[in-house]
Structure formats: C-alpha cells, structure tokens
Amino acid sequence: xxxxxxxxxxxxxxxxxxxxxxxxxxxxxxxxxxxxxxxxxxxxxxxxxxxxxxxxxxxxxxxxxxxxxxxxxxxxxxxxxxxxxxxxxxxxxxxxxxxxxxxxxxxxxxxxxxxxxxxxxxxxxxxxxxxxxxxxxx
Amino acid sequence: xxxxxxxxxxxxxxxxxxxxxxxxxxxxxxxxxxxxxxxxxxxxxxxxxxxxxxxxxxxxxxxxxxxxxxxxxxxxxxxxxxxxxxxxxxxxxxxxxxxxxxxxxxxxxxxxxxxxxxxxxxxxxxxxxxxxxxxxxx
Amino acid sequence: xxxxxxxxxxxxxxxxxxxxxxxxxxxxxxxxxxxxxxxxxxxxxxxxxxxxxxxxxxxxxxxxxxxxxxxxxxxxxxxxxxxxxxxxxxxxxxxxxxxxxxxxxxxxxxxxxxxxxxxxxxxxxxxxxxxxxxxxxx
Amino acid sequence: xxxxxxxxxxxxxxxxxxxxxxxxxxxxxxxxxxxxxxxxxxxxxxxxxxxxxxxxxxxxxxxxxxxxxxxxxxxxxxxxxxxxxxxxxxxxxxxxxxxxxxxxxxxxxxxxxxxxxxxxxxxxxxxxxxxxxxxxxx
Numbered sequence: 001x002x003x004x005x006x007x008x009x010x011x012x013x014x015x016x017x018x019x020x021x022x023x024x025x026x027x028x029x030x031x032x033x034x035x036x037x038x039x040x041x042x043x044x045x046x047x048x049x050x051x052x053x054x055x056x057x058x059x060x061x062x063x064x065x066x067x068x069x070x071x072x073x074x075x076x077x078x079x080x081x082x083x084x085x086x087x088x089x090x091x092x093x094x095x096x097x098x099x100x101x102x103x104x105x106x107x108x109x110x111x112x113x114x115x116x117x118x119x120x121x122x123x124x125x126x127x128x129x130x131x132x133x134x135x136x137x138x
Numbered sequence: 139x140x141x142x143x144x145x146x147x148x149x150x151x152x153x154x155x156x157x158x159x160x161x162x163x164x165x166x167x168x169x170x171x172x173x174x175x176x177x178x179x180x181x182x183x184x185x186x187x188x189x190x191x192x193x194x195x196x197x198x199x200x201x202x203x204x205x206x207x208x209x210x211x212x213x214x215x216x217x218x219x220x221x222x223x224x225x226x227x228x229x230x231x232x233x234x235x236x237x238x239x240x241x242x243x244x245x246x247x248x249x250x251x252x253x254x255x256x257x258x259x260x261x262x263x264x265x266x267x268x269x270x271x272x273x274x275x276x
Numbered sequence: 277x278x279x280x281x282x283x284x285x286x287x288x289x290x291x292x293x294x295x296x297x298x299x300x301x302x303x304x305x306x307x308x309x310x311x312x313x314x315x316x317x318x319x320x321x322x323x324x325x326x327x328x329x330x331x332x333x334x335x336x337x338x339x340x341x342x343x344x345x346x347x348x349x350x351x352x353x354x355x356x357x358x359x360x361x362x363x364x365x366x367x368x369x370x371x372x373x374x375x376x377x378x379x380x381x382x383x384x385x386x387x388x389x390x391x392x393x394x395x396x397x398x399x400x401x402x403x404x405x406x407x408x409x410x411x412x413x414x
Numbered sequence: 415x416x417x418x419x420x421x422x423x424x425x426x427x428x429x430x431x432x433x434x435x436x437x438x439x440x441x442x443x444x445x446x447x448x449x450x451x452x453x454x455x456x457x458x459x460x461x462x463x464x465x466x467x468x469x470x471x472x473x474x475x476x477x478x479x480x481x482x483x484x485x486x487x488x489x490x491x492x493x494x495x496x497x498x499x500x501x502x503x504x505x506x507x508x509x510x511x512x513x514x515x516x517x518x519x520x521x522x523x524x525x526x527x528x529x530x531x532x533x534x535x536x537x538x539x540x541x542x543x544x545x546x547x548x549x550x551x552x
Contacts, residue, residue: 009449022289024198046485056156059200059202061200070293149307153430154426166289169287173347209311209320336478338475340471
C-alpha cells in the first residue's frame with residue numbers, strides 16, 4: 001500500500017483552552033494529508049475539479065489517542081483503504097514527529113460526484129487515468 | 139431519551155468553494171449542540187471544569203446526507219446515547235429547519251478526565267450530581 | 277445611525293491555549309454581525325448574491341480591549357460607518373453581555389463586485405433598492 | 415530589516431463559497447508567519463511562554479489586494495515594524511509564489527504580558543536576551 005507523509009506544525013489557532021489541539025481540527029489536517037497524497041502521485045485535486053469531478057465527504061471518523069499540543073510537528077500519514085468507481089476511503093494516522101507517537105487515526109469516505117450537479121459519477125468511466133493511478137495505491 | 143435542539147445559521151466562514159459547509163465544521167456544530175444540551179439541564183460545562191473535570195474527545199464520527207449551504211438555519215439535535223462513570227457518548231442530528239431534512243448524523247465519545255492531569259476519573263465518584271443529571275437523560 | 281445587536285456564545289473552538297478567544301476569530305463574529313444587520317433590514321446577503329453582487333472584503337481591522345473567554349455571551353453591535361456606490365464600511369463593537377464591557381472594536385471595508393467577474397460595480401446603479409436601504413442606516 | 419518567508423498552501427478549509435480564501439483566515443497565516451519568523455532566529459514562542467511571557471494581540475489589520483485561491487502556494491513574508499519594551503508590531507505580506515503577486519498586507523500589534531496575570535511586562539527587563547534578538551531585526 002502506497003502511503004504519503006505530509007508535515008504540519010500545530011499553531012495557536014489549532015489549540016483550545018484545554019491546551020491541546022481542538023478535536024475538529026484533525027479533519028483539517030486530514031485534508032492536508034489527502035491533498036499532499038494526491039499531489040505526490042503527480043495528480044492534483046484542483047485538476048480533478050477542472051475535469052468536472054468533486055469528492056464530497058460522505059463519512060468521517062477520528063479516534064484520538066494522545067493530544068497534539070502547540071508547536072508539535074506532526075506527520076499526517078495518508079493512504080487509500082478502499083476504492084471503487086463510486087467512492088474512495090482515505091485512511092490517516094497523525095504522528096508526533098519528535099517521538100514517533102501515534103496521536104490519532106481516522107478516515108474519510110468520499111463519493112465521486114459531478115462538480116456541477118453533485119450527483120454521483122463513476123470515476124473509472126469519467127476519468128480512467130485518475131482511477132488507475134489511485135487504484136495502484138491500494 | 140431527553141434531547142435538546144440548538145439552532146445555528148451557516149455563515150460564509152463555514153462554507154468552502156464547493157458552495158457547501160466544510161465537512162470538518164460539523165464537529166464545531168456538534169460542540170454547540172452538546173454545550174446547549176448541558177446548559178438546558180441547568181448545568182454548564184464551564185462549571186464542570188471549575189470542579190476539575192474535563193471531557194476530552196476520544197472518538198468522533200459524522201455521516202453526511204445532504205449538504206448544508208450558506209444561510210441555512212440548522213437544528214443540532216443532541217442526546218446522550220451511552221454513559222458510564224468513565225465516559226459518555228453524545229449523538230447528534232443536524233437538520234435543516236426550513237424543510238426538516240436530515241443533513242448529517244454523528245457522535246462524539248468523551249472520557250471524564252482530571253482537568254490538571256488529563257487522567258481518567260470516574261464521574262460518579264467525583265461529581266455524582268452531574269452524573270445523575272446526565273444519566274437521567276438516557 | 278441604525279445599529280443591530282447579534283448575540284453569540286464563545287465556544288471551545290473559539291478559544292486558544294491562552295484561555296481566550298483567538299484574535300482571528302473576531303472576524304468570524306464580525307461576519308455574523310453584518311449578516312444579522314442586513315437580515316434585520318429585511319434584506320439578505322444571499323439575495324444580493326442571487327442578484328449577482330458580492331461584497332469582497334478589501335480591508336479589515338480589529339483592536340482588542342479585554343479578552344473574550346469560553347462561554348461568554350457576546351453582543352456584536354453592527355452599524356454602517358461609511359458608504360458610497362462603490363464600497364461600504366461596517367463598524368463593529370463586541371460587548372460582553374454579562375457586564376456590558378467592550379471587548380473589541382473593528383471594521384470591515386467591502387467593495388461592491390460582480391459575482392461572476394469580481395469586478396467593481398456601482399450598487400446604486402445595479403441595485404438601487406439595496407443601496408437606498410443601506411444608505412438609510414447611516 | 416530582517417525578514418523571513420514562510421510557505422503555506424491554501425486548502426479547501428481556507429476557502430469560502432466565493433471561491434477565494436476567507437478574509438479572516440489571513441490572520442491565521444499571519445500567525446504562521448510570525449511563528450516561523452521567531453523560529454528562524456533560533457528562538458521559539460513556546461520557550462517565551464515557558465519563561466512566563468505571552469504576546470496577546472492588541473490590534474490587527476489586513477488589506478486585501480488580490481484573492482488567494484484554493485491550492486495557491488503563498489509566501490508569508492514577516493518582519494518587525496516597531497518594537498519597545500512594552501509591545502511589538504509585526505508586519506506581513508502575503509505573496510502568491512507562482513507569479514510573485516502581492517495578495518495582502520497586514521500587521522499585528524502585541525503587548526508583552528505576564529503569562530499568568532496577562533498584565534503588561536517589560537520584555538527588556540524580563541527577558542533581555544529575547545528583547546535584543548528581536549530588536550536586531552529592526
């Protein structure tokens with residue numbers, strides 16, 4: 001399975017008054033992870049949109065193991081867990097770089113949708129090149 | 139089961155360039171939902187913190203049915219799905235008020251933790267009054 | 277001068293590890309303030325967009341007097357400071373409801389722009405009804 | 415004047431339904447800019463906090479020239495505009511890397527404050543090493 005590591009540093013904006021990164025902000029990090037994963041393949045989500053395809057999220061999950069703190073440098077390790085012509089599941093691990101500790105794990109499930117109508121499309125039919133590149137990551 | 143409906147209006151800040159509310163922002167709405175749920179019981183999360191207890195999130199999930207859009211007035215319907223002395227699971231439904239359409243469903247699982255050490259505590263032992271009030275919502 | 281008071285409660289998401297509301301989040305509150313200001317006139321920003329007009333921000337400012345904290349109920353007091361056919365300046369005060377204390381003051385300057393091209397338009401010419409209603413608030 | 419360039423890529427989360435980066439999010443980018451500026455000096459904001467000093471924002475401003483868009487790689491160019499023992503003003507330029515176009519300019523004014531009381535402190539007296547390093551950037 002092909003994976004990609006994106007790096008990001010926790011800033012003040014990410015924290016809350018508990019002194020840890022706000023639980024909802026991991027989903028923003030997941031977006032960074034999947035953007036960079038796609039970019040690492042020589043593809044771009046922006047191009048996919050230009051071809052008229054969007055990937056709206058239909059499910060998201062995260063389980064939190066250890067809190068990320070301000071100024072932590074974290075790795076967002078991203079891979080593809082499952083994929084069909086209709087949808088794709090990205091899996092993520094958030095790891096604190098300093099001690100390699102797993103902070104959180106999660107996933108996002110996306111439909112392939114027409115950019116104008118947001119109706120489902122089959123990626124294999126609409127854009128076989130992207131489909132093949134992504135399938136190769138499994 | 140006791141439930142509480144909080145109301146919030148989607149603003150520009152919540153949307154993304156897909157023209158819909160960004161998937162991660164539903165978790166912010168969930169926070170509004172559980173804050174108002176707790177307040178509706180005559181309790182307050184702030185008081186709980188003043189008593190030395192925090193509720194860090196250990197798991198969160200959301201499934202997205204229909205996109206919320208800018209200026210939508212949404213109801214965040216919140217209840218307690220499960221609870222023990224060690225943890226609590228809140229369940230949420232996000233409903234578009236205009237047509238009563240279900241936009242998203244989700245849950246957050248929280249540990250009861252000591253505010254200083256973030257170590258697990260038993261709410262029943264540490265704060266039986268809060269424990270009983272919350273258990274009554276099941 | 278016509279003003280409108282919107283109310284909002286500071287949540288965990290708004291705070292940072294300093295235990296106060298993150299400085300950038302006041303600009304989100306300003307958006308809530310101007311949305312509700314416009315709505316209070318019987319108008320809606322969404323309708324304005326439907327008429328092909330947008331209000332991109334060209335300048336924003338905020339000065340911070342006293343920190344907003346978690347669970348504070350705040351009033352966002354909004355008015356129009358200046359207006360021409362080409363642009364509008366909204367002014368805001370953020371007030372803690374509990375003790376009427378001024379927390380922050382700020383402003384946002386917006387151009388009137390065509391929704392498709394983002395080029396400047398004259399609101400008086402393009403939508404005189406909106407222009408007149410807003411001018412009456414000065 | 416010493417300046418430092420931090421790089422960041424605009425993500426979906428940063429955009430709004432106008433298809434551009436939300437005006438309030440530039441202030442988050444400013445935070446990234448000043449964090450990396452301080453780090454580039456071999457200092458860290460986290461260490462400063464450990465020494466009991468915080469830098470609450472007392473004023474912030476931004477003027478927007480050209481909209482940042484999704485997937486734009488932007489440079490946040492940060493320097494110190496003014497500084498006394500009591501406060502510091504950081505100045506920022508946000509530049510689109512692709513064509514070197516200036517997207518926005520802004521500043522944030524910070525007080526030096528005691529981390530516990532949030533009362534003003536004199537940085538020169540409390541932490542002369544940091545004071546000198548920062549003064550050298552003017």
